[in-house]
Amino acid sequence: MRIGVCPGSFDPVTNGHLDIFSRASKMFDLLIVAVFHNPNKTPLFTMQERVEMLNQATKDIPNIKVDSFSGLLNDYVRRQNSTFIVRGLRALSDFEYEFQRALLIKKIDPAMETIFMMTSSEYSFISSSGIKELAKFGGTISGLVPECLEEKIIKRIREKS
Structure with a gap:
């Protein structure tokens, strides 16, 4: 069985993430979308909330499993019986950062x-931080995040503001 692992903070999940998940799922028998606990960030949503949101957003992709982890990525990937890490890129700046991480791993x-x-061009400008900023100041995030999560994301962002 060919297993891929797509790690990230997904805080919140965006349509750009879903684009990568959908396309990557066609390359593997199982794609594990793994929410990473990053001690250097203060997330908007808890780890469990992000897992639940990802489960809801990916429910129509049959070969996706959502999980969470902390610690070293390569150790987690090994525990999943995989050697494949899938990373989505939006721009050259993403590549530089991810390339260095890939070389270290x-x-x-x-x-x-x-x-x-590479994310599809229609999503290349979307980032979780951009979504949070847009919603914080009353902008619309419709079409940028999964429709089933839009209200939940807006409500949380406005509660925290």
Whole structure:
């Protein structure tokens, strides 16, 4: 069974993320979307909320499993019986950052392969931080996040503002 792992904070999940998940799911028998606990960030949603939101947003993609983890990515990927990491890219700046991370993972675990996928151009400007800023100041996030999560995201952002 070919298993891919797509890690991220997904705080909140965007339509750009869903684009990557949908396309990457066609490359693997199972795609694990893994919410990473990043101790350097203060998330808008708890880990459990993000897992629940991802489950709701990806319910129509049959070979996706949503999970969460903390610690080293390569250790997590190994525990999932995989050696494939899927990373979505929006711009050249994403590539520079992700390329360095991929090289580090390759150095500590030579069997690991990182697959870079460019997001579709219609989503290339969308970021979780941009969504939060837009909603905070009353802008519309319709079409930028999964429709089933739009109200929940707006409500949380406005509560925190």
